[in-house]
Amino acid sequence: MSESNQEYIVLTGARENNLKNVSLRIPKRKITIFTGVSGSGKSSIVFDTIAAESTRLLNENFSMFVRTFLPRVPQPDTDAIENLSMAVIVDQKRLGGGSHSTMGTITDISPILRLLFSRVGQPYVGPVNMFSFNDPQGMCPECNGIGRRLGVDMSKAVDMEKSLNEGALMLPDYAVDGWDWNMVLQSGDFDPDKKLTEYSEAELDLLLYGKARKVKMDFAGKATNITVEGVIEKFTNKYIKQDVKTKSERTQKAVMPFISEGPCSSCNGARLSQAALSCRINELNIAEMSAMEVGQLIRVIREMNDAVAVPVIKSLLERLQHLVDIGLDYLTLDRETDTLSGGESQRVKMVKHLSGSLVDVTYIFDEPSVGLHPRDVHRLNELLQKLRNKGNTVIVVEHDPDVIKVADHIVDVGPYAGKRGGTIVYEGSFSGLLESGTLTGTHMKRPLQLKHDCRQPSGKLLVKDATLHNLQNVSVDIPTGVLTVVTGVAGSGKSTLINEVFLSQHADAIVIDQSAVGVSTRSNPATYTGIMDDVRKAFAKENKVNQGLFSFNSKGACDNCQGLGVLYTDLSFLDSVKLPCDVCEGRRFKDEVLEYKLGGKSIAEVLEMTVEQALEFFQLKEVVRKLQAMSDVGLNYITLGQPLSTLSGGECQRIKLASELHKKGSIYVMDEPTTGLHMSDIGHLLEIMNRLVDAGNTVIVIEHNLDVISQADWIIDMGPDGGSKGGQVVYEGIPSQIIHSEQSITGRYLSMN
Ligand code: ADP
Ligand code: ADP
Ligand code: ZN
Ligand code: ZN
Secondary structure, three states: OOHHHHHEEEEEEEOOOOOOOEEEEEEOOOEEEEEOOOOOOHHHHHHHHHHHHHHHHHHHOOOHHHHOOOOOOOOOOEEEEEOOOOEEEEOOOOOOOHHHOEHHHHOOOHHHHHHHHHHHOEOOOOOHHHHOOOOOOOEOOOOOOOOEEEEEOHHHHEOOOOEOOOOOEOOHHHOOOOHHHHHHHHOOOOOOOOEHHHOOHHHHHHHHHOOOEEEEEEEOOEEEEEEEOOHHHHHHHHHHOOOHHHOOHHHHHHHHHHEEEEEOOOOOOOOEOHHHHHOEEOOEEHHHHHOOEHHHHHHHHHOOOOHHHHHHHHHHHHHHHHHHHOOOOOOEOOOEHHHOOHHHHHHHHHHHHHHOOOOOOEEEEEOOOOOOOHHHHHHHHHHHHHHHHOOOEEEEEOOOHHHHOOOOEEEEEEOOOHHHOOEEEEEEOHHHHHOOOOHHHHHHHOOOOOOOOOOOOOEEEEEEEEOOOOOOOEEEEEEEOOEEEEEOOOOOOHHHHHHHHHHHHOOOOEEEOOOOOOOOOOOOHHHHHOHHHHHHHHHHHHHOOOHHHHOOOOOOEOOOOOOOOEEEEOOOOOOOEEEEOOOOOOOOEOHHHHHOOEOOEOHHHHHOOEHHHHHHHOOOHHHHHHHHHHHHOOOOOOEOOOOHHHOOHHHHHHHHHHHHOOOOOOEEEEEOOOOOOOHHHHHHHHHHHHHHHHOOOEEEEEOOOHHHHHOOOEEEEEEOOOHHHOOEEEEEEOHHHHOOOOOOHHHHHHHHO
8 A cells, every 4th residue: 555545545446236346445534425316325335335434344352252143234235445544423313211311411411510419509408419300319300301291181081061962071991871970960960951161160170180089879770889080080090191002903093192291390390309309509490591592501500600600511511502503503402302303403413423532533424514595504514624734534425515515525326326336526616516517516516596476376375373392472374385495504403393283283294205205114115106916917927827926025025035125133232233034045935936037037036127127128118107206206226125214315205206196175284305315306396396386286384495495486484593582483585585585594595605
C-alpha cells in the first residue's frame, strides 16, 4: 500500500447487489456525500459494503466463544477494503424504548440535571437517585414512574342522556336485561326510567362509584344476599387494577375500547415522588424543568450562578446547546422517544455522538436532512462539519442540494437505477459536479419555477379550533380537488395538524406514510400489490394444475423453510439471525413446483425479476397495470420477491402509493413522500400526485422539499417557528404569493432559489 493511500478508505471491486466492480477512494477525516437516483447503488456501497465490513471486522475482535453468539455477517462481495476505521451508523430507525425512555435519558442530559438538583436544590433531598423516575426510590408510587394511569373512558362507558332501561350503561357487562344490569336494578336504589342527567349527585355517585355492599334480593321466591358495586368501580377492579392482558383474548377485545390512559392523579404526570417534586431551584422543580422546551431551559440554567455547581451547569449547558444546534430546541427533555419522528430520532442520535469523545471513527448517515426545513439545513451541515473537525470520517447518503454543497468530496452513483446503475458517474468537488452532466449535476443547476396555473378547489374541508400539542387554536380550510402542501419548520405543527387533528376527523382518508408494510415475513411487492394472485392463476392455467401450488403458504412451498427462503435462528439476547434455506437455496418452492413454467420461467424466476423486467415479460392487463404503477412511483429497480422488511421507509411509502393509485374521489395524505428520492425522481412523484388530483382526488402532502412546494395548488405554511413559537398558520394561498409574505420563512427560501 502506498503512503498516500493511508489518507483514504480504499474500496476495490465491489459487487454487492447491482454494483459493477466499483472501485473508489474515500478521503479520511473529510465529509464524503453519496448522491444518485434511488436504486442506483448508494446503499449497496455505503451500507452493504463499507458498513457491513466494518461490523464484520469489529466482530472478529471478539473471542471465538462470543462470536458464536453474534449475528454472522457475511463478507461483502468485494475484492478489498483497506484503511477502514470503526463505523458508527446513525440511521432513521425510530428510538423505541417505551415510556421509560425520554429525550433526557437517551441524550444523558437527565442524569446531569438530577445531579444538579441533588447538589443545589432546596430543600435538600439527595441522594441523586431520588430524582430518577426509573429508580424505585424516586418514582411516583402510584404510577410506578410512568406518569400515566389507565382509567375508564367515561364518554364510552355511560350515556348520560339515557335511562337504565334505555341502555345508559354501555360497558360490556351491563347490556339491558343482562346479569349485571339486573343486579343494578334489583338493588332498588335507582329509578330505571330516569335519565342519568336527572340523577342527584349522590345517586350518580352510588351508581358509578358505590363501594361493594350486600343487598337482599328475591330470587325465585328465595331471599338471597348479593354484592352490588358501583359500575365504574367494579369495572376498574376487574379489568384495570388487574392486568387486562391476563384475560382471554375475547374479554380483552370487549373491554379495551372502554379503557383509556390519562395523567396520574398523584404526580400529575411528573412521574416522581412527592419528595423529589418538592425540591426546587429558583422555584422550579425537576419535572417542570424537564417539561420546558430545550430553548427555554437553556436560558433558565444559564441564569443560575451557584459556585458549588459550576462544573455541572457547564456540562449541562454544553449538551443542551448541541440540541439547539441541531434544531431540536422545540423538544422537551420529558418527551418520550418513541413519539419522535424518524428525522428527529436521527438527530437525537447525532447529539449523543457529539457529546462523546470518539475520534477516528467513520460516521455513516442516511439522509439526515429528512424532516428538516431548508432554514435548518445549515445547522445539520455545521454538525457534520463538527464531527469531521474532531478527526472523524463522515459519509452521508443525501439528496438535498444544500447538504451536498458542504461535501469535501462527492461520489455520484448511476447513471440510473438497478441494472442500469451500479457505477460511479462522478467523483470530485461540488463545482465539478455541476459541470459533470450527470443527472444530479444537471438537476442541481435548474432554477426553481413557481406554479402559476393553480387549480381551483372544488370545495373545502374544515379544521376548527385545533389545540393539540402546540396548535394555537388553529382553524383552517383545506381545499378539496387540488394539491395542497403543508409546510413549515420542524416542530411547527404540521404533523399534529394533519396526521392527528385532520385525520381524526376524516378517518376515511388514505394515509400513505413511511411505516413498514407487509403483514407477514412472506410479504413482498408481488403479494402486497396483488400481482401474485394473477401470476398464480396464470401459472395454474398454463400448466393445468391447482393455483394453490404456487403460494408460499401451501404444500407447494419448501417444507424446510415454509416458503420463506430463509431460516431464522433465534438467539435469546440478540437479533435473530437469518440464513438462506439450505434445501431450496432461497427459491422458496419445492423442486416439482419449479418444473412448471410460464413463458419459459419458473415461479421462482418470476419473483426474481425486477419491476422493469416483469413489465417486459408480462402481457396480462391487470399485472401490467400494477407493475406500471410501481414503475411510476420510481420502484422500477425492486424485485417482485424482495421481502417487504428489506424496503426503506421511503420505498414503503411509494409501494403504498402504487397500490392506491387507481382510487377516485378520495383524500390522500402523504408525509414527506420525497424521502429517499433523488431530484430527478421528484418530477415523477409530482406527475403522480397531479394525476391523482386530475382524477378527482384531494391530495394533502407534508413536505419541506422546495420543488414540491413550488408546484402546489395551495400552500398552508405553519410557523412562525417550532414548538411554543409555532402552532399557527402563517400563510395560506397559492405559491406565487407566499414569497411576498413577511412572516413566512418558507416564502423566503422559495424566493432565494
Ligand atoms: P440506492 O441506495 O441508491 O437507492 P440500493 O443500493 O439500495 O440503491 O439498490 C441498488 C440496487 O440493488 C437496486 O436495484 C435494489 O433493488 C438492489 N438491492 C438492494 N438491496 C437488495 C437486497 N437486499 N436484495 C436484492 N436486491 C437488492
Ligand atoms: P412538525 O410536524 O411541524 O415537525 P409536530 O406536529 O411534530 O411538528 O410538532 C409540533 C409540536 O408538538 C412540537 O413542539 C412537538 O414537540 C409537539 N409534539 C408533537 N408530537 C408530540 C407528542 N406525541 N407528545 C408531545 N408533544 C408532541
Ligand atoms: Zn404518578
Ligand atoms: Zn426452503
